[in-house]
Amino acid sequence: MALPVETFFLQPDAQGTLQSQIQQMIARGILSGRFQHGEKLPSTRKLAQHLGVSRITVTIAYTELLANDYLSSKGRSGYYVSENAPSPPAFSQAPDTQDAIDWTRAIGQRFSGGVTPRKPQDWSDYRYPFVYGQVDQSMFDHANWRLCALQALGQRDFTSMTSDYYDQDDPQLIEFILRHTLPRRGITAAPEQILITMGAQNALWLTAQVLLTQRRRAALEDPCYHALRDILVQSRCHVTPVRVDQDGLPPEAIPPDTDVIFTTPSHQCPTNATMPMSRRHRLLARAREIDALIVEDDYEFETSFLRPPSPALKSLDTEGRVIYVGSFSKSLFPGLRLGYLVGSEPFIREARALRASVLRHPPGHIQRTTSYFLSLGHYDALVRRMGSALHERRTKMEEGIAKFGLTIAGQGAHGGSSFWMRAPEGIDAKLLASRLRNRGVLIEPGQSFFGGEDKPQNFFRLGYSSIHPNRIVNGLQELAAEIEEMMPSGSIRR
Template identity: 70%
Template sequence: MAISVETFFLSPESQGTLQAQIQQMIAEGILSGRFRKGEKLPSSRRLAAHLGVSRITVTLAYTELLANDYLTSRGRSGYFVSDNAPVPPDFTPPEKGEETVDWSRAIGRRFTGGNTLEKPHDWASYRYPFVYGQTDPALFDHSNWRLCALQALGQKDFTALTADYFDQDDPRLVEFIARNTLPRRGIIARPEEILITLGAQNALWIAAQILLTQRRVAAIENPCYYALRDILNQSRCHVAPVDVDKNGMRPGQIPGEADVIFATPSHQCPTTATMPMARRKALLKRARAIDALIVEDDYEFEMSFLDAPTPALKSLDTDGRVIYVGSFSKSLFPGLRLGYLVGSESFIREARALRASVLRHPPGHIQRTAAYFLSLGHYDALIRRIRKALSERRAVMQTAIDENGLRVAGTGVFGGSSFWMQAPDQFDTVETAKHLQSQGVLIEPGHQFFQGPDRPTHFYRLGYSSIAASRIGDGIAKIAQAFDGN
């Protein structure tokens, strides 16, 4: 029996090359049982014409499936599903009965119902995506990242690809961070004081698990990174919010019982305020006076295009009080999930043990690929390109905001990739965001960044890392119309 050519189609959402998509399409058909042993596939010429691709693309896909024993070739007769092809399991699943478990009692701790902001997965399809933290494909260096990934797959990197590091990390990546990344922030650290994490959020979770208990107090900025608040709530510690002003967290308002202070001094989240040097020294002095530790999240220092960034808070630390959190997810791409912790060796030793018990270590191939991308100079070239684009977009957005009479509540002194905005008091930006989304405009409501039951609802964030400069003006105009018309 021949398999109809109409069975095959390419989905617009499919990822990978056309050859890979065709291979996957046929393999899935075989694994699902739709294509059976001995059935004939359409000729390469006919399938190519049907799919609108070149014949060589189909031929290469068939050849690869032939090599993997999914297909077999019979002289001039064409390609058939191989007798040795994998087959789906032949069993009848049992009928699903009524659940008798009372999950409301069985679940000992709940992790749902937090403050995580929901962003549309198809944000890139919107014409005006003022979303924060996403990667612009027009700026990312796909070709060199691909080459580094292939290099990391090479025979000489076999150990980095396949080995179980247990609680260790790729020495090349750690060395680059120690010798290149950290010195740019004024930080000197030994490899024993550095731990690779699955992004900054994983680093914050590890720090909270080690430093906090139900009896300890964590001081956080208000407003702050909403995921950090979820992490602290899950740790069951006491949370003490400290209001921020145009210079960031106010050291004098940090309670004396605070054990750990979480801060974003270089680029406050979400207001983008930069803490001046005098206040940084005051923060360190306050932490020393109450014997508290500081967890510094330096999440966007690479995006400094207006002026050179102020040295990290940890560079001013003389008694090992500051634990530093860095991330490549913001500067490379969020899906990378690669960050790092820097702290005293005693702390990193515990962090390494905790990480090993949960996930052992981030994948070796990802670490080695990032190490090559960084050490070969591709990262610095990418950062220069991103800074230039963000500088242009920021200027366009600032002009559009001024022309449309919108109110800016916070702008980064050194750059960044977002504006913290304030709408008139009577507005609920959650409802405004829903209205704008129907017009192809995405904004981020700001209420989830605040602590407490009476969170202000008239703040919102506008990111410009993922929207072309040519679309910013029209998008800002639509936002202004929404606030004028509601």
């Protein structure tokens, strides 16, 4: 590749002759790794013009660099970075500025250090990746997604792709969600009651910002999605964790001074409990009684394959009390970063204004591609295919769990894509997870899902959306063997 002339700058305060400055600039570029072996330099004429120096100055500098073997020349075709030029040190070397800022003071608000664990980026290199929320390449309908993306890249959709929508969304996507996605959950809504978000994460974040302040109280499930706890901690509201049972969040345990209740009725995260209909009605009644709002995170309803999903809590809501969070990340793919909020218009108006300030709008091209994928029926087909693939894996999981005497702590009556597990007392799931890596097994230790001081140490989550079904049983065998090894000798399990 030719090095564009625009990347050449003389330091305004540099020492020495122009010629030596040019030499230094080029040598520095090579030594720092910016200019790589074989790359072509601008012609002497071009560089001279760009820098506002005489051409002879550049020619002399180039000749010097030739002699030093930084550059090579190929007859009339110009100058290149020599193959023999010194190699740069590793690219990530610190630049030679001295940071003089006291960042401890300069940073006004800290956001790092939350409870959300760093997940391994290289999960797919593990033999037994029981990770949650990633996608299995073999399940995804890549060909049709590609066709839809192509269609959305066409001239006809040029505006939808390139325009600044300001605070608006793709009307095609909104209409499809209103007409087809929400009705599956029993929800009717008007266009002003929906906002497209950068995934469910972004929907939860926007909701917390709009509804919560330092003087308000949020109730959330315990255990729960760790990123939600980080969001609420950052919003500085009071947070009450409410321990869930086998039916999810118990309405009676929600404190009366709660302003906003966060819940996952379809598949409680992470225990997978599905809230029965009677409890949904009681939860709504409780919210009415204490005048709280409910945020329903329906992040995983599409992977309900064992029984038809129950209607969403939002569909039972006649007062505008429920704010509904939907996501395409589980059913399409997480890298898509597309979800949505459904709620009363005054709420959506504020969430929209905040979204506009934070990021304006999710990219138009992605919204339009998704709209095609949904409306051409590929999404329905994908959800069906994923349902049967997950069903198969779940069967294998149940087989292996029974065979190796592992213990399920939660049950997903409607499917889902993970099991919530309990190791024997005394086993630290974090240590277990770290030891399992040596066996090529990835699991998610459960500690970070719990709030408060007294976190149970022996829970963990096994996702089965990304692991090949033929590896499930062997992976569970490794898991059981590791637990066995960690057990104190003389314990009941030899």
